Amino acid sequence: MPKGTKIAFVGLGIMGSPMAGHLVAAGHDVTGFDLSSAALDRLEAQGGTAAHSVRDAFRGAEVVITMLPNHPQVEDVVFTNELDPGVLLVDMSTIRPSTSIAIAQRHPRSLDAPVSGGETGAKQASLSIMVGGEEADFAAAKPVLEVVGKTIVHVGPHGAGQVVKAANQLMVGGIYALVAEAIVLLEASGVDPKAGLDVLAGGLAANRILDLKRESMIAREFTPGFRIDLHHKDMGIALDAARQVDVALPVTGQIAQLIAAGRAQGYGSLDHSALLKVIENFSGRS
Incomplete structure (x- = not known):
């Protein structure tokens, strides 16, 4: 054009x-x-x-x-x-x-x-x-x-772009949840989360979310770049797409429930990195 x-x-x-x-x-x-x-x-x-x-x-x-x-x-x-x-x-x-x-x-x-x-x-x-x-x-x-x-x-x-985006969103949600769990584990164990995540970001666990969001997550800064409310919608799309082709995505289902919990706990307007707050609540560390 x-x-x-x-x-x-x-x-x-x-x-x-x-x-x-x-x-x-x-x-x-x-x-x-x-x-x-x-x-x-x-x-x-x-x-x-x-x-x-x-x-x-x-x-x-x-x-x-x-x-x-x-x-x-x-x-x-x-x-x-x-x-x-x-x-x-x-x-x-x-x-x-x-x-x-x-x-x-x-x-x-x-x-x-x-x-x-x-x-x-x-x-x-x-x-x-x-x-x-x-x-x-x-x-x-x-x-x-x-x-x-x-x-x-x-x-x-037609439709393939949306299927790939659904795959993207289930992976992003899963990585956020795991980074959140890593932070909770490190802090509960008395380990400096910044030092711990810096090491992880240089190894096999490296990913873009660690690169871009580890510091803001540790600081509990959840200004939305992409809201939990929207990620909740996207996880519904992923699960619906799975039903359409008769495949089971068990981990995706669990991540969808974590994001749904974030909405239920009042975090829907926060960035999806606020899954950290959900994991903290489950562990009684909020």
């Missing part, structure tokens, strides 16, 4: 706002819509155009990008607003694979392109993007996706 491509961007939240800003900075003509007036003001400050409705944002668009909380919002946007058959629809939300397939049946020129990397990745334009859909549509969308992401992979047909 050349510079100046007319892009409609629906969903200007924690992730969508910086993504839309990068597209504006890259020279694209971005018209955005969000229910938040503050989000629309941010887009205009970035050089984009604020729309008064989804239909207004869609008008004249060559590419439509949606970045919304869950499948009901995506379905409302896509199924209740007319899209020209030639428009390339790129849904970057995290939703059920079955919904992505249903969208493609209605609008064949669509891609499911969920992302990983959180708010930091969105701000740094370093997101990982897993894309499901037709190869030709992926090729057409790739120049736009390269503006907001660094690892961009066509993983299969």
Whole structure:
């Protein structure tokens, strides 16, 4: 897609706002819509155009990008607003694979392109993007996706992007839970958790969560980059996807319950690294 491509961007939240800003900075003509007036003001400050409705944002668009909380919002946007058959629809939300397939049946020129990397990745334009859909549509969308992401992979047909994202989320949840358990064990044993995790981060236990979040977790800083509420939704997607193909994911089920416990304990608005608080509560160390 050349510079100046007319892009409609629906969903200007924690992730969508910086993504839309990068597209504006890259020279694209971005018209955005969000229910938040503050989000629309941010887009205009970035050089984009604020729309008064989804239909207004869609008008004249060559590419439509949606970045919304869950499948009901995506379905409302896509199924209740007319899209020209030639428009390339790129849904970057995290939703059920079955919904992505249903969208493609209605609008064949669509891609499911969920992302990983959180708010930091969105701000740094370093997101990982897993894309499901037709190869030709992926090729057409790739120049736009390269503006907001660094690892961009066509993983299969419609719905495949969402399956890969579900796998990502179950792994991320599991790693957060294990890092939390490691911190609780180290502290209860009188071991400096920073020294302990620094060593682990240099060995076979190394992972991106240790790299990015160990210090903030030890400090109990849980400002959301990705809220427990949203991870709870994503774990439901993972379990639903497993049911659709008749496979058992026993560890995923346990992680889903830990995240559900986080919501029940009142931590839904905190970062998903707040699983540490859940583990502490189980051990009576809160």
